[in-house]
Amino acid sequence: MSEPTETSDAPAVTDRRGAYVRRILADHAVHAAVVVAFALYPIVYTVLGQTPLGSEFEVFLPRVHAMVAVLYIGLFAMSFDFISGYTGYLSFGHALFYGSGAYLVVLTATDKVPLLGPDTPFMLLILVAGLVAVALALAVGAVSFRLSGVYFAMITLGFAEVAHVFIRNWDHVGSNPRDGASIGAAGDAFAVGVPGIDALQVGIGRLVGDEFGDVFGIGVEFGTAEVSYYAIGAVVLVCYLLMQRIIHSPFGRVMIAIRENEERARAVGYDVFRFKLAAFAISGFFAGVAGALFAGYRRTVAPGNTFDLFFTAEALLAAIVGGFGTLAGPLFGYLFNASVEGVLSTEPHGIARYLRDVLSESTLSAGAGGVTVADVINVLVDGRADLYLGIVFILFVLYVPRGILGTLRDRLGGHVADRLPERVRSRFRGRNE
Structure with missing residues (x-):
């Protein structure tokens, strides 16, 4: 008598396990997406670098x-x-x-x-x-x-x-x-x-x-x-x-x-x-x-x-x-800082070198009051990452005291990993209805 019972219970056990796995994946969908995004970054960076806009991507994306x-x-x-x-x-x-x-x-x-x-x-x-x-x-x-x-x-x-x-x-x-x-x-x-x-x-x-x-x-x-x-x-x-x-x-x-x-x-x-x-x-x-x-x-x-x-x-x-x-949050915060430093660095992939390469000599020498476009790039752009990071720091303290991830949590009403999938599912339900 026990064998038919075990056989009949097997689909139910399988369904429960499947539901458990689906719930785990749903609960950690945001975490999984972030991990996948980080995992794909080297491949995406290389592929984008081989496109016609490769020089631009190399300026704004961290190496x-x-x-x-x-x-x-x-x-x-x-x-x-x-x-x-x-x-x-x-x-x-x-x-x-x-x-x-x-x-x-x-x-x-x-x-x-x-x-x-x-x-x-x-x-x-x-x-x-x-x-x-x-x-x-x-x-x-x-x-x-x-x-x-x-x-x-x-x-x-x-x-x-x-x-x-x-x-x-x-x-x-x-x-x-x-x-x-x-x-x-x-x-x-x-x-x-x-x-x-x-x-x-x-x-x-x-x-x-x-x-x-x-x-x-x-x-x-x-x-x-x-x-x-x-x-x-x-x-x-x-x-x-x-x-x-x-x-x-x-x-x-x-x-x-x-x-x-x-x-x-x-x-x-x-x-x-x-x-x-x-x-x-x-x-x-x-x-x-x-x-x-x-x-x-x-x-x-x-x-x-x-x-x-x-x-x-x-x-x-x-x-x-x-x-x-x-x-x-601190991981994403440092990613933001590193991105700004990379864009404003004095290295060949920095935006200052990029602007000097793509702008014509006439454009670089243009200006007013003895100040040329090249002077503006040298003084306000080239190697000025610390200056702008300091300004960003002040702005965050004054206007975004909870930081990027903390502000997202406040807007969503809870942890991003929990609330974001719920918001997405509710949007899809609303469109289907």
């Missing part, structure tokens, strides 16, 4: 190697938002954790770290870099979380500046520690994937190979930047999903409760000090991972591009533009 930086710096900005956006504690010394992860990778590759040698798998180095950052975060947080507000921000900045001065004068780093450390041409490529299985590992770094061949037979060749982009992107995606899962857990709800009203969270029985310290450690872990990815790709580190205050300011600017307390 693939710039998008690699968007990924690992975006991860750092998201780790900054994890603590600052979800607990309300601004960590002005967050570069300390990023720099520690970066220096660990390079010093290990040059055989200057005890217990770890140059042959240590890069995936293990990423994990160790995150754990070192956790240890530092626990030490810094144990002192810093005795304070709040601007005092917390200043004391974290103080710890980062101490580390900055120390690393600039630490002879163990190299003969000239102020210039940092470099792996150079020596050593194998750092590989992202499954350690011990060569077929499941992908080398990253600017010194890895040349071309990896045609893709899908459409004339798109994958070089070092493209392969590094996908390998680093996979790590960043996993880190994002982990942070997202933590935020949507009971632990994450306590973080938000601390941000909204710390006294009330303490009054209902939460040990807010331990929750803040744990959140700080988790944030430090992902900042250390971001630093390790940076070092693995660039193969060189320096105090100025790791421990410097201005690097934390990059994360702060990205969070403000993208949206505090949105996690993904």
